[in-house]
Amino acid sequence: MISVLTPLPVLLPLLGAAGALLVGRHPWTQRTLSILVLSAVLTVSVLLLLLADAGGAAAISVGGWPVPLGIVLVVDRLSALMLVVATTVGLGVLVFAVGQGSADGDEETPLSIFHPTFLVLMAGVANAFLAGDLFNLYVGFEILLTASYVLLTLGGSAPRIRAGITYIVVSLMSSLIFLAAIGLVYAATGTVNMAQLAGRLAELPAGIQVLLQSMLLIAFAIKAAIFPLSAWLPDSYPTAPAPVTAVFAGLLTKVGVYAIIRTQTLLFPTGALDDVLMWAALATMLIGILGAIAQTDIRRILSFTLVSHIGYMVFGIALATAAGLAGAIFYVVHHIAIQTTLFLVAGLVERQGGSTAIDRLGGLAKASPLLAVLFFVPAMNLAGIPPFSGFIGKLGLLQAGVQGGGWLPLTLVAAGAVTSLLTLLAVSRVWTRAFWRPPTQSPVLDTDQAAADEAGPDLVPEPVGAPASGDGATGGDGRLPNGATAADDAGSRAAARRAAWARHTAVATASTPPADQMGDPRVEPPLRPLPSVMVASTAAMVAVTVALTALAGPLYEIADRAAEDLRGRGPYLEAVFGDVGETP
Amino acid sequence: MTPTVVLPVIIGGLYAAGVYLLLDRSLTRVLLGFLLLGNATNLLVLSSGGPAGGPPIIGVTEPGEMSDPLTQALVLTAIVITFGIAAFLLAMIYRSWRLVRQEVVGVDEEDRRVARREGIHADELDPDDLAPEDRSAAHADSLHSSSLEGDRAAEHALAERYAGIPSDDVDLPPTRGAAR
Numbered sequence: 001m002i003s004v005l006t007p008l009p010v011l012l013p014l015l016g017a018a019g020a021l022l023v024g025r026h027p028w029t030q031r032t033l034s035i036l037v038l039s040a041v042l043t044v045s046v047l048l049l050l051l052a053d054a055g056g057a058a059a060i061s062v063g064g065w066p067v068p069l070g071i072v073l074v075v076d077r078l079s080a081l082m083l084v085v086a087t088t089v090g091l092g093v094l095v096f097a098v099g100q101g102s103a104d105g106d107e108e109t110p111l112s113i114f115h116p117t118f119l120v121l122m123a124g125v126a127n128a129f130l131a132g133d134l135f136n137l138y139v140g141f142e143i144l145l146t147a148s149y150v151l152l153t154l155g156g157s158a159p160r161i162r163a164g165i166t167y168i169v170v171s172l173m174s175s176l177i178f179l180a181a182i183g184l185v186y187a188a189t190g191t192v193n194m195a196q197l198a199g200r201l202a203e204l205p206a207g208i209q210v211l212l213q214s215m216l217l218i219a220f221a222i223k224a225a226i227f228p229l230s231a232w233l234p235d236s237y238p239t240a241p242a243p244v245t246a247v248f249a250g251l252l253t254k255v256g257v258y259a260i261i262r263t264q265t266l267l268f269p270t271g272a273l274d275d276v277l278m279w280a281a282l283a284t285m286l287i288g289i290l291g292a293i294a295q296t297d298i299r300r301i302l303s304f305t306l307v308s309h310i311g312y313m314v315f316g317i318a319l320a321t322a323a324g325l326a327g328a329i330f331y332v333v334h335h336i337a338i339q340t341t342l343f344l345v346a347g348l349v350e351r352q353g354g355s356t357a358i359d360r361l362g363g364l365a366k367a368s369p370l371l372a373v374l375f376f377v378p379a380m381n382l383a384g385i386p387p388f389s390g391f392i393g394k395l396g397l398l399q400a401g402v403q404g405g406g407w408l409p410l411t412l413v414a415a416g417a418v419t420s421l422l423t424l425l426a427v428s429r430v431w432t433r434a435f436w437r438p439p440t441q442s443p444v445l446d447t448d449q450a451a452a453d454e455a456g457p458d459l460v461p462e463p464v465g466a467p468a469s470g471d472g473a474t475g476g477d478g479r480l481p482n483g484a485t486a487a488d489d490a491g492s493r494a495a496a497r498r499a500a501w502a503r504h505t506a507v508a509t510a511s512t513p514p515a516d517q518m519g520d521p522r523v524e525p526p527l528r529p530l531p532s533v534m535v536a537s538t539a540a541m542v543a544v545t546v547a548l549t550a551l552a553g554p555l556y557e558i559a560d561r562a563a564e565d566l567r568g569r570g571p572y573l574e575a576v577f578g579d580v581g582e583t584p
Numbered sequence: 585m586t587p588t589v590v591l592p593v594i595i596g597g598l599y600a601a602g603v604y605l606l607l608d609r610s611l612t613r614v615l616l617g618f619l620l621l622g623n624a625t626n627l628l629v630l631s632s633g634g635p636a637g638g639p640p641i642i643g644v645t646e647p648g649e650m651s652d653p654l655t656q657a658l659v660l661t662a663i664v665i666t667f668g669i670a671a672f673l674l675a676m677i678y679r680s681w682r683l684v685r686q687e688v689v690g691v692d693e694e695d696r697r698v699a700r701r702e703g704i705h706a707d708e709l710d711p712d713d714l715a716p717e718d719r720s721a722a723h724a725d726s727l728h729s730s731s732l733e734g735d736r737a738a739e740h741a742l743a744e745r746y747a748g749i750p751s752d753d754v755d756l757p758p759t760r761g762a763a764r
Contacts, residue, residue, distance in 0.1 A: 135658055142665050149672060158683045162690035165611060165676055169689075172618055172669060173606070179662055180625045186655065187632030235692045294698050 002051045003060045006073050008044045009083055009126035012037055017119035024112045031098045034115040038094055038122065042087040049080040053558060057565065057575035059132060059195075067576060068193050072132030076572055077562035078329060079129045082258055085333050086129070089250045089340040090122050092541040096344050097243035099533025114154065121147035121247070128255050132576060134182050134192040137259065141178065141223070145171050148252060151244045152236065159239045167236035174222035181215035188212065195576035198266050198569060206272070213268045217260065217277075224256030226314055227284040230307045234291065237306075238299035238356075242347025245299065249306050250340030254332050257313050261328065264317055265566040277318035278408050285311030285412075285419040292426040298346045298356040298434065301426055305382065306339050308419055315412050316397050319404050325563035327396035330556050334381075334389045334548055341378045341541040348374065348530055348538055349434065361434035368530065372435050374538055378545050379431065383424035389548040394420055396556065591631045598624035611677045611687040615670065622666035630659050 016037030023029045052058065057076035061067055097114065124144025131137040149171075153164035186192055188208055189200040201209060218229070225233040233253070237245050264277075288308025295301045313335070316328025346356055352368055353361045365372040381388035394416060401413040548555065565571045598620050605617030633655030638645030640653040681687045 135661075139661065139665075146665075146669065146672070149669075153676065153679075156679050156683075158680075161676060161680045161683060163692075165680065165689060166692075168669075168673060168676065169606070169614055169618070172673075175665075176618075176621050176625050180628055182658070183625065183629035183632040183655075186629070186658075192654075192658075235695065238694075294701075296698065297694060300694065300698075 002048065002055070002058045002075065005044050005048055005051070006058065006060050006075050006130065007062065009041050009048075009087070010073075010123050010130065012041050012044070013119040013123035013126065017116040017123070020116040020119060021113075024116075027101070027112060030112060030115050031101070034094055034119060035091070035098065037119060038087060038091045041122065041126070042084070042091055045080065045083040045087045048075050049077075049084050049558075051075075052077050052080040053561070057571040059575040068191060068196050071136050072193060072195075072576055073130040073136075074132040074195075074572065074575060075130060076565055076575065077558060078258070078261065078566060081329070081333065081558060081562060082129045082254070083126060085336050086125050086251055086254075087122065088544060089336055089541070090118075090125075090247060092537050092544065093243045093247045093250075093340060093344065094118060095537040095540075096246070096347070096534050097241075099531045099537060100241075100243065100347070113150065117147050117150045118247075120144075121151065125251055125255055129258060131194075133194055134185060134197070137262075138175070138178055138182060141255070141259075142175060144252065144255065145175065148248060152240045152248070154241060154244065163236040163239040166232055170222060170232040170236075174219045177215060177222075178219035181212060181219060184215065185212055193576070194262070194266055195573050198573060201267055202270075209268065209270070210272050213263065213273055216263050216267075217273060220256045220259040220263065221280070222256075224253050224260060224314075225284075225307050225310055226280050227287050227307070227311075228280075230284065230288065230310075233307055234295075234300055234303040237303045238297065242343065242350065246340045246343035246347070249302065249343050250336045253306065253310060254336050257310065257317075257328075257332055260314070261317055261325070261566065264320070265325070266569060266572060269320075269569065271320045274318045274320050275408065277314055278412060281311045281314035281318055282412055282415050283311075284308065284314060285415050289419045289422040289426065293422060293429075296357055296359055298349060298358060298430055299343070301358075301430060302339070302342050302346060305423055305426060308423065309335055309339075309382075311419070312394065312397055312416060315416065316400065319400055319409060321400060321404060322560070322563045322567050323400035323403055324397070325566055326556065326559040327393065327400045329559040329562055330389075330396055330552075331393040333555065333559070334393045334545075337541070337545045337548055338378050338382050338390065341538065341545050342375075342382060344534075344538045344541055345371070345375045345378065348534060351530060351534075353434070358430055358433040362437045363435075365435040370535065370539075371530070374535075374542050375435065376431065377542055379427040381545055381549075383427055384420045385424070387549060389545065389552055392549070392552045392556070588635070591627060595624050595627050595631070598627070609688045611673075611680065611689065614689070615673050615677060618673065619666075619670055622662075622670070626659050626662055626666070629662060630655055 016033060019037075020030050020033050023033065052075050057074060059067075059072050059074045062071045062073060064070070094115075097118070101114070121144050124140050124142070124147055126140075127143060128137055128140030131140050149164065149168050152167055153160050182192060185197065185201075188204055189197060191197060191200060201212070204212075222229045222232075237248055240248065264271075285308050288304050288306075288311060292301045292304035292308060295304060309331075312331050313328045316324040316326075316331060318324075348371055349361070349364065350356045352371055353364055355361060377388075381390045384390040384394045398413050398416055401409040401416070602617045602620035602624060605613045605620065608614060608617070633652030637649045637651040640650040640656075677687050680690075684690075
């Protein structure tokens with residue numbers, strides 16, 4: 001059974017992509033097809049996880065070639081778990097994209113290439129998770145990267161091309177380093193099969209081992225955005241369409257983290273570079289989160305928190321204990337879901353407020369309480385507030401770090417706690433500015449009555465009806481009537497401030513006409529209603545992140561068992577060398 | 585087996601030239617650099633299969649004298665991938681030229697803007713520059729704010745100074761009774 005199911009997560013999306021390309025002229029057929037395919041992959045992945053968790057790892061050799069020669073796909077607990085999470089967020093994002101596409105029309109993607117490319121991306125991700133040899137891992141990376149190049153530059157507008165070029169050149173560098181590392185590994189050992197490498201690499205001189213390990217780690221660290229190889233990420237992610245950014249942020253960096261886990265546990269279990277990884281994790285956490293605090297755009301803040309939290313996972317890997325690995329695996333699962341959800345919410349915020357710059361947003365909590373809830377829950381989860389899975393993941397990692405002992409792990413524990421606090425600061429800045437502060441697009445600020453109402457009794461000492469505020473409000477030039485009473489002055493000063501405010505925000509909110517064009521000052525600004533499919537898919541993703549909290553117990557147990565497997569290496573090697581006979 | 589020095593020298597030369605070109609701002613040079621690096625890597629993978637021998641698999645050579653077929657298969661895959669990506673990159677460069685009439689690596693404007701921002705420490709704010717309602721409760725002015733003259737002068741100054749400045753850092757609009 002497992003030998004039939006294993007190739008499906010790669011095969012189904014590729015076939016689905018071909019089908020989606022064929023029916024490109026019928027948008028609804030295409031959308032239905034893509035969703036059906038990903039739902040099928042999700043079902044298969046869940047089955048694989050159940051089978052792998054019950055029966056241990058399994059390997060199948062594609063095409064029936066004997067094991068060291070042919071391509072091997074391996075399912076163990078880690079890869080099955082990653083598949084389930086990846087497909088879940090992929091499906092959520094796809095539904096979100098369908099909602100956005102049906103609300104906006106497809107003018108940004110005239111060739112309706114989004115769905116086929118997205119499915120190819122998912123196939124590449126699945127291939128990378130299942131790959132049993134280094135070269136197949138490289139091919140999986142290339143599939144998902146090539147798809148991501150297309151998705152990132154969708155529509156080919158100037159900002160996307162600019163961001164895309166940075167992203168592509170950096171990704172190409174990492175691919176070339178990876179390929180060169182594969183060549184060197186092959187030259188040194190005569191195989192690229194990971195299970196075989198596990199035995200042969202250990203026989204090499206220590207210096208060559210460290211060289212090969214560091215080349216592989218550099219290649220994966222670029223993909224995973226580990227400092228100092230992370231600068232490309234906040235530069236290139238924020239310009240892409242919301243669903244694309246969401247799936248990139250959730251999945252692509254985690255594929256790099258997954259590859260690092262495999263390299264560190266299966267190929268190089270000696271831990272020669274663990275200290276280097278510790279330092280990298282420390283720098284990634286702190287520098288990433290400091291970057292997030294400096295930013296004023298929601299997507300860029302989220303991009304920097306993404307970089308920062310990669311540091312937690314690297315920390316867990318660098319500890320090289322079962323507890324550390326389990327914490328890292330749990331954190332990967334949590335972070336894939338949470339980061340995707342937050343980027344989807346950022347997409348909704350952009351639709352509602354017309355911008356993602358927090359200087360220009362305001363009053364979203366009042367304008368759309370549902371959106372506020374959708375942001376608040378995953379944001380607190382990201383920051384690691386106790387009931388949520390973010391807290392559980394961080395707690396697990398920090399406990400593992402304290403168990404590890406030594407001054408370097410303890411430093412990282414402290415840095416992890418600080419990073420968590422600073423994450424809270426970063427997301428609460430978004431919360432207070434974009435959601436909590438008074439609405440910035442208030443056209444009612446234009447009239448005396450409204451100004452007085454707005455000001456409230458403590459700003460305007462005299463009762464309502466102060467006569468002079470109209471001038472200030474319309475001109476906004478700070479002109480003050482000299483002979484006015486104190487009340488007038490207070491009114492006009494406040495009005496001048498409000499006028500400047502209104503002018504400022506009128507440009508900012510794309511969906512709202514400028515204040516002076518509003519006929520009736522009492523009319524509410526016509527907020528674009530959020531398409532229900534987008535809200536529903538985002539809400540479903542938020543529900544998934546909350547479910548991660550509820551299911552944290554069983555999930556952490558799976559992560560524990562996966563970490564045991566990884567530490568022991570036995571199940572993986574047995575699966576590859578023992579189950580050779582089974583071919584599909 | 586006689587070690588050959590030709591391949592390592594070629595590979596090293598291609599890597600050096602490729603990295604040099606990749607560091608340029610012009611995208612065409614970046615593309616050329618990428619092609620050189622790709623070819624250097626392909627040669628590296630090919631040479632990792634050991635010295636060249638007879639044609640493998642088809643059965644005209646003794647197994648001991650065959651070339652390694654695996655590296656050739658790997659290189660074929662890598663060449664195809666490199667070729668496809670190069671075509672895509674070329675299209676991007678052309679698109680960039682069409683859009684902005686330049687084919688250089690762009691600047692992240694938002695990043696520069698954030699870097700240019702000046703930090704304001706709350707302790708360095710002069711309370712006298714703030715609107716009276718923004719001052720802290722312990723500020724001396726708020727203790728005897730019945731002196732309307734002082735307030736009015738401050739308000740004049742404020743309104744003139746900030747009327748044209750569209751920044752939310754200056755102050756916030758009133759929150760009370762937001763007319764809903």
